[in-house]
Amino acid sequence: MSDHDDAVAPPATSAEAPVERRRAPATHFFGIRHHGPGCARSLVRAFDELRPDCVLIEGPPESDDLLALVLDDAMVPPVALLGYCPDEPRLAVYHPFATFSPEWQALRWAAAHGAPARFIDLPLAHELAFEKAAREARQAAAEAAQAAPPVEVEPAAAADVDEAIVPEADEPLEHRDPLTWLARAAGYDDGESWWNHMVEERADGTELFEAIATAMTSLRAELGDRHPTPEAAQREALREAYMRQCVRAAQKEGFERIAVVCGAWHLPALRASVTAKADAALLKGLPKVKVQSTWVPWTYRHLTRASGYGAGIASPGWYEHLWNTHERPGQRAVGWLARVARLMRERDLDCSSAHLIEATRLAETLAALRERPAPGLTELDEASRTVLTLGDDAALHFIRDALVVGDQLGAVPPSVPTVPLQRDLEGLQKRLRLKPEAAQKSLDLDLRGDNDLARSHLLHRLALLDVPWGSVAKVGRSARGTFHEIWTLQWQPEFALRLIEASLWGQTVEQAATARTQARCAEAGSLAELSALVDQALLADLDLAVATATKALEDRAALTGDAAQLLATLPPLANVFRYGNVRQTDAALVSHVLDGLALRAAIGLPVACGGLDDSAAEALRGVVLSAHAAIALRDGEAATHAWRRALGQVAGQVGAHDLLKGVATRLLLDAGEWTNDAAAQAMSLNLSAGAEPAHAAAWLEGFLNRNAVVLLHDATVWSLVDDWLSALSDEHFIRVLPLVRRTFSAFAASELHDLSHKARQKAGPAQAAAPGGTGDDVFGAWDTDRAALPLPLLRTLLGLPAAASNGDAA
Incomplete structure (x- = not known):
């Protein structure tokens, strides 16, 4: 034209x-x-x-x-x-x-x-x-809105807005x-x-x-x-x-x-x-x-x-197929369905040659009926759904991801101008055989090998630069402190821009990650954030950054008396000891910091547990449990002794929240610091008839700690809980029931089943002793009068004749 x-x-x-x-x-x-x-x-x-x-x-x-x-x-x-x-x-x-x-x-x-x-x-x-x-x-405008006092707007003011400027939510297509x-x-x-x-x-x-x-x-x-x-x-x-x-x-x-x-x-x-x-x-x-x-x-x-791309299309993979087959349009349907069949066979889904022939015929017939020169994506999708997947739309999802959209990642020549940081990363990717790919893939790293250890260092350094090429699994072998890290990798195009942004911190990945971490130490707003930076810098093998973060952590900890913040710093630092020497990191760099923080946290724990409401106590419980696990992982004699002594103080402290008192008692029992008799005595005190039911329920929730093992295997604990519940008045029982139900709802299904079975076993002898009772009766003593109350209504609903006037319940 x-x-x-x-x-x-x-x-x-x-x-x-x-x-x-x-x-x-x-x-x-x-x-x-x-x-x-x-x-x-x-x-x-x-x-x-x-x-x-x-x-x-x-x-x-x-x-x-x-x-x-x-x-x-x-x-x-x-x-x-x-x-x-x-x-x-x-x-x-x-x-x-x-x-x-x-x-x-x-x-x-x-x-x-x-x-x-x-x-x-x-x-x-x-x-x-x-x-x-x-x-x-x-x-x-946002800053002005925050600084200005709130102003009530009259409803009529909305009519002053130019309707041509504001797009309608239900604007026609x-x-x-x-x-x-x-x-x-x-x-x-x-x-x-x-x-x-x-x-x-x-x-x-x-x-x-x-x-x-x-x-x-x-x-x-x-x-x-x-x-x-x-x-x-x-x-x-x-x-x-x-x-x-x-x-x-x-x-x-x-x-x-x-x-x-x-x-x-x-x-x-x-x-x-x-x-x-x-x-x-x-x-x-x-x-x-x-x-x-x-x-x-x-x-x-x-x-x-x-x-989010403004000029985006719906099916780039299909468009590529159209482009590649434009000189032979007769092969468009056959070639596409062959790719679909290959995907299905890779996933062990049945797809024979007969399926392909029938699907091709159906797609071409649909195109002819719709007066189209060749099958389009709509016809091919309908043929695939009808013949290949037998109407199952679920199987079409992976076809859409792999073929209709596609996971292709392009490449640019080395001569393309770029920043030195990106050049360094490209060299590391080549040396470590880590190819950027658009498709998501899993990478299992054995940290005992030099190459895998270097890969781990690189991925952690990129994470510090806000280039999350990979994410490490928090469950499985990665979470159990073995020699493995399981990463999920997926390269995103916008990482190129993030590398340009990060280039102001250095010309190599190591330099930039070190400088960025040091800058973040000065910006950190809490001890927990500084502690996490120490952990991340150690995982990334950045010695200078570790020294800076450790020094900042020590300086900040010396000026704070907030036990909750001190407790929150312990878990990230304890991760240093997870791998030992397999990461070839010097644990002594942070061991003295961890021990010092643990001692300070133990001293402040009893004070932190007092004067709390329910929500604050619930939040502190998670911090205490994480800190307890961290101190156990460190296993330092002085820190462990101080921590257990602090837990003992909390367990017997009058002003401490009952939830935290129960948690402390359970931790001491599990650690072997308290005997079963000592724990039973604490339970008897906190679940006695004179205890406020709500406080007793909170203590019980903390003691059980979302774990039914102690109830299942300790007869003393079972009896104390059973006696406490049985002794509650109707009014008190109604008050504590939501708390008790919340406590038991945290148990696993198998634990609940075992608890139910044990309860039936305990009820058996009492039932056998009751008049007319049997050892097999799991419903307790039978109250005939109460059982007869719903019978008139049931007879009406079922259309049965009324019972005799003598109140026969038969």
Whole structure:
């Protein structure tokens, strides 16, 4: 499609006009959909026919110097252009490309044929400046809202809001996607399916772009430009004005066949009758920031609309299949279903050759019935569900993840400009044989091996830099202090930006992680946070960071008397002793700190347990239990002795919360510090008839500690609990019942079953001694009068005759 863009050229005099028109370059506009394989296929054919000598593409102009790399053998889509502000790396934007993206094919065609290619969208220097101003405005508004006193707003004030600015939650689909107007006119439910059928999945042709231009012109004329805010409308006007200016500049340079590739919605605006003077006035005085650009790997998952990408698509994996089979459309269905069958067989699901033949026939029949030239994704999904999975939608989930979306991760050449930190990471990945992959995978590290230990150090260092490439399992072998760590790895494209942000801390991963950890020590707001930093720095093998964090922890602990904070520092430090020497870390670096903190925490524990309400006591219980496990893991003589002495004080302390007193008693009993007789005496005291029932129930909850073993195997404890419950009055029993039920609800199902069985066994002898009772009767003594009370109602409900007047209960 061509258009002699006389309208945007400067006006000529009447004498010069005929000559000017003859010499005017031919400007050809190609309206495309970002990441559309049908558009890309048609665009390549159109370029082969047109042979443009200049290619202008909607994209960031700051990246023009990087376009020559598109033909590099090491450049493997999907990839993205990352533009960011070096002074504030969080100000960044990605422009992704896949093999089937029309812009990518246009760039490759231009590079292969020696035609200059340029990006013509509004420069990122302005776009990021606008974004920075918007962020600062939102932050200022939030701070003002916090500082200002609350103001009651009259309900009528809502009517003052411009309804055109605020998007409606239930806005019709055609307002959010203008293509829906055309789709519904053609009998489709939504614009996505209509566009796929008419453009992306059909046979290509150069006449496609003329049809797209006609459709977009009609839509914009009918609907107008719809934007959620005035700021968004202004930004869109600036973008289109800048693109028109770039087209005029290429025309003035003397190119004869200019190809302009842009989003289809922009076509009417780029061909509109707008003067250069008006566009220049609109673009004058725009704010700017410094910008740098580079190529980064991308993933298909981040091309989807679900990832938050504004121009996202629903099925990048399917689009890739369309692109790869466009020269043999007859193999589209067979090839796709063969990939589905391979996935099913890998998961030991039945899928024979007969299944494939029937599914292919069904997909082609559905396409014929719907007057489509070849089966689309809808037909193939219906055929797979009907024939391959027998109607089971659950089996289609992994097909969607693996094929419809895909887990492909691109690659960029080593010559791509990047920061030294990223180069260091790439070298470590190569040396340690840790390849970044978009798919999630499990990695079992044996820390006795040098390579696996170095891998663990790298992953922990990246976590300190806020690059969570992997997460270590908290259960299984990783959690039991063995030589193993089980990691789940998944590389995300945004990690490239995080590495750029982290580069201010150092040029290597080790340097940056050390500096970042040291900075976080100064920012830490609690002892627990500092303790966690010590643990993380040790796991990452950062000696300087460990020394800094340890010193900060000691200094902060010396100034605090908060026992809860001191207790919270113990578990992370105790992790140092989990692996011993297998990590090749020096436990002595923190052992004296841990012992000192444990002693200080033990001294402050009795005071911390007094004067608490129920919620505070519940919170402190978890801290005490974690600290107890940490001290047991450390197994230092002085710290252990001081801790057990503190627990003894809490167990007998009058002002301590009963929940914590029960916990302390149970911990001392389990540790062998208290005998069964001592624990029984404490239980008898706290569950006596004179004890307040609510306090007794709280003590019992703490003593049982969500573990029924002591009830099951200690007859003394069982008898004390049984006697206490039996002696409660009806009023007191109703008061403590919710607390007791909450205590027993924490037991495992098997423990509850064993408790029920033991209760029935204990009830047997009493029942046998009762009149008419038997040893097998598990319901206790039979009260005939009470049992007869519901009988009249039951007779009425069941339609039985009334009983005799003598009250016969038979």
